[in-house]
Amino acid sequence: MYMTSGATAIWVAIATVFVTAVMTRVVRARTKHDSVSTRAPPPVVKCGSVIGLFYTMFSKGFRAMIQDQYEKLGSVFTISFFGPKVTFLIGPEVSGHFYQGLDSEINHGRILEFTVPMFGKAVGYGVDDTTRMEQYRFQFEALRPSKLKSNVALMLQEVEDYFAKWGPQGMVDLKQELSQILMLIAGRCLLGKEVREMIFGEVVTLFDELFDNSTRLTSVLFPYAPTLATYRRNRAQTKLSELFTEIVRSRKCSKRVEEDVLQSLVDSQYNNGCPTTEEEVTGMVMSLIFAGKHTSTGASTWTGACLLSHARWYEAAMEEQEQIISKYGDQVDYNALQEMDILHRCIKEALRMHPSALVFLRRVQKNFVVRTKDGIEYEIPRGHTIASPVLYNNYIPYIYKDPDVFDPDRFRPGREEDKVGGKFSYTSFGGGRHACPGEAFAYMQRKAIYSCLIRNFELELVSPFPETSWQKLIPEAKGKVMVSYKRRRMPRT
Numbered sequence: 001m002y003m004t005s006g007a008t009a010i011w012v013a014i015a016t017v018f019v020t021a022v023m024t025r026v027v028r029a030r031t032k033h034d035s036v037s038t039r040a041p042p043p044v045v046k047c048g049s050v051i052g053l054f055y056t057m058f059s060k061g062f063r064a065m066i067q068d069q070y071e072k073l074g075s076v077f078t079i080s081f082f083g084p085k086v087t088f089l090i091g092p093e094v095s096g097h098f099y100q101g102l103d104s105e106i107n108h109g110r111i112l113e114f115t116v117p118m119f120g121k122a123v124g125y126g127v128d129d130t131t132r133m134e135q136y137r138f139q140f141e142a143l144r145p146s147k148l149k150s151n152v153a154l155m156l157q158e159v160e161d162y163f164a165k166w167g168p169q170g171m172v173d174l175k176q177e178l179s180q181i182l183m184l185i186a187g188r189c190l191l192g193k194e195v196r197e198m199i200f201g202e203v204v205t206l207f208d209e210l211f212d213n214s215t216r217l218t219s220v221l222f223p224y225a226p227t228l229a230t231y232r233r234n235r236a237q238t239k240l241s242e243l244f245t246e247i248v249r250s251r252k253c254s255k256r257v258e259e260d261v262l263q264s265l266v267d268s269q270y271n272n273g274c275p276t277t278e279e280e281v282t283g284m285v286m287s288l289i290f291a292g293k294h295t296s297t298g299a300s301t302w303t304g305a306c307l308l309s310h311a312r313w314y315e316a317a318m319e320e321q322e323q324i325i326s327k328y329g330d331q332v333d334y335n336a337l338q339e340m341d342i343l344h345r346c347i348k349e350a351l352r353m354h355p356s357a358l359v360f361l362r363r364v365q366k367n368f369v370v371r372t373k374d375g376i377e378y379e380i381p382r383g384h385t386i387a388s389p390v391l392y393n394n395y396i397p398y399i400y401k402d403p404d405v406f407d408p409d410r411f412r413p414g415r416e417e418d419k420v421g422g423k424f425s426y427t428s429f430g431g432g433r434h435a436c437p438g439e440a441f442a443y444m445q446r447k448a449i450y451s452c453l454i455r456n457f458e459l460e461l462v463s464p465f466p467e468t469s470w471q472k473l474i475p476e477a478k479g480k481v482m483v484s485y486k487r488r489r490m491p492r493t
Contacts, residue, residue, distance in 0.1 A: 039369055039379040042087050043073045044080060053079065062358060066090065066392040075372050078384065086385045087364075091396055092424040094370040098362060098388050099424055099432030103129040106386070109363030114223035117230075118214045118237060118290065123283030134270050135284060140437040142264035143288075148444055150259045151189040152334040155445055158184045159452045169486040171462060175477055178300045178449070179293075183207070185445050186293050190285060192262040194247050203243065210236035211290060215474065237286075244282040252278075261288065291438055295356040298476040300446050301466075302354040303347050305481055306406050307450070308461035313408060316342050318490075321454045325490055337447045343454075345408035347446050348426075352394045353406065355428045356474055360388045390427055399425050457485040 045053060056065045066088065069077050075090040089095050097106065108125065116126040123135055141147075162181045166172075183204055187196040195203050213219060213233040224230065251258070251266055265281045276284075307314050320342045328336045364384045371377050380386060395403040399421035400410060410417045418426035429436040436442075453459060462484050466477035 039377050041381060042076045042078045042378045044078045044085075045069060045073070062389070063392050063395065066389055070392075074374070074376070076370055076376075076378050076380075084385065085383070086387050087380055088387045088389060089370065090389070091373065091393060092399070092422040093373040095388055095393075095424040095427070096432075097368050097370065098360070098386060099427070099430070099434055101362075101368065101433070103133070105366040105368065106362045106364055108361070109385075111361050111363065114214065114220045115287070117223055117233065118210060119287045120237070120241065120279060120283040122277065122279040124287055126283075131270075135280070136437065138265055138268040138276065139284060139288060141268070142261045143437050143441050145440045147264065148440060149334045151261075151441075152337065152444065152448070154188045155185050155448050156332060156452075158188055159448050163452055163456060166457070166485065166487070169484075171482055171484045174304050174481040174483045175297065175301045176480075178304070179297045181449060182293055182296050182300065182445065185448075186289050188260075189441075190261045190288055191244075192247065192258055192260045194250075195243075203240070206236045206240050206243075207286075207289060207293070209233075210240065210286075211293075240286060241279070241282050244285060245278045248278045248281050261285070288438065291436070295474055296442055296445065298356055298474060299347070299351050299354070299442070300449060301477045301481055303350040303446060303450065304453075304459075304483065305461060305465055305477060306350040306353070307346055308459055308483065309465050310406050313342075313346055313406070314459075317346060317450070318454055321451060322490055324451070325455065332448075332451060337444060337451065340447050340451060341412075342408065343447050343450055344443060345411045347443060347450075348411055348428075349406060349408040351428045352400070352426065354468065354475075355390045355394060358389070358391050358470070358475060360390060360427070360430070360434075362386050362388075388427065393425075393427065396421075396425075453485075455490050456487060458488050460484045 053065055053069070056068050069079070069088070070090050075094055076087065078085050078087045080086075089098055107129070112125045115124055120126060124132060127135070159181060162184060184196075184200075187200050187203065191203065209232055213229040213236070214223075216229055218225070218227065219229050219233065247262070248266055250256075251263070257263060262281070262285055265276060265284050268276045270276075307317060320340060324332065324336050324339065327339075362385070364380055364382050364386055367379055367382050369377055369379050394400070397403055400417050401407075409415065424431050429439040429442075460483065461481070463480060463482040466479060466481055468475050469478035
């Protein structure tokens with residue numbers, strides 16, 4: 001199902017080389033050294049082999065390149081990209097420290113520096129590690145499943161209202177439709193009633209301008225370069241900050257309380273008792289919108305493309321909705337969404353095959369040891385960049401049977417290949433200390449959308465199954481994803 005192309009390989013090659021170069025562009029002299037270790041470092045792709053590596057990437061794609069080195073060198077190996085060293089960790093057995101390690105031992109380094117001018121210097125990678133971890137706690141708390149219950153009715157209402165505007169039949173670009181409905185959901189559940197009812201159109205335009213000009217490859221690598229994209233990004237960020245600051249200030253002054261994520265962040269307190277500031281709340285909300293809207297659009301599009309390309313699973317999802325209707329009638333709620341097991345597995349499988357990130361990167365601050373499933377130990381040196389290739393790990397055949405086949409049943413009770421494979425076998429949402437706080441919210445909104453679509457329309461994928469576009473930071477379905485629809489009404493019993 002995963003499609004490779006020359007454009008894909010070129011993007012990956014350029015991104016890998018330049019991102020690692022950016023991470024190491026400032027090399028500081030050190031006076032403190034790690035203790036001498038008797039363990040060997042990972043095997044290194046030899047200089048002459050790098051040419052062959054790039055050839056494989058250009059001709060066959062990223063997965064083929066990783067597979068080639070995996071067969072030659074095993075599950076841990078280092079590639080030297082003209083100086084910077086990137087060590088790849090293949091499989092869950094060697095990924096524990098990558099996802100669980102302390103920030104003092106392994107962190108993003110300068111990889112995510114481009115997010116600072118996006119969200120502000122008061123949040124994320126503009127602050128120290130301790131403050132950032134507390135802010136993550138605020139976000140996890142705001143998006144806890146127990147708190148999501150109050151958002152489900154709002155979410156479902158946005159979905160029902162949006163698709164009620166579709167005609168009796170027609171044809172749409174699924175990717176564009178999903179982008180719009182996801183922003184509506186974010187506007188109501190994350191940003192709050194003030195934004196959704198008063199200034200939503202302006203906010204959407206500003207977010208599009210902010211994200212489009214922040215996720216270009218040049219903007220990621222050179223976030224402070226004096227370019228037109230930088231100017232547009234800064235202009236949008238400033239206007240959004242002013243809008244949200246006014247909303248936060250208004251809520252605090254009036255002591256008005258709403259049931260949304262924005263309110264949860266406004267009410268959050270640090271361990272020292274200090275409340276969050278207007279600037280911090282604004283930055284955290286913007287980062288959540290970035291993570292939720294853009295990754296969800298891609299993942300939701302792949303879910304639709306996969307479902308409509310596999311009649312067996314589309315029919316299974318329809319049968320499940322009929323069962324939901326027979327039990328709940330038209331009153332779909334949080335409990336009904338929780339019972340949509342087949343739809344949940346279809347979403348999860350689509351994200352396994354089409355993750356929102358090609359690879360996760362970290363920077364080693366302190367030497368650490370990994371042990372392969374064959375019992376071989378390697379010491380990863382400080383200064384290396386380590387890479388967890390999500391796309392490749394999601395297709396490891398000793399974990400996932402027939403990994404190129406769309407098979408949501410691999411996650412059903414009794415089979416559960418991701419759990420049988422061990423912790424960190426499925427990392428489309430990250431994992432450990434770096435797990436995505438919005439995972440539950442993401443599943444909820446996608447189930448709300450596709451439950452509504454399947455119950456109310458006959459759907460057919462008209463365009464060919466999409467290839468993957470790697471032109472921006474977050475991969476997405478290439479081109480339009482055209483779907484025809486015809487309104488229907490499932491039988492109620």
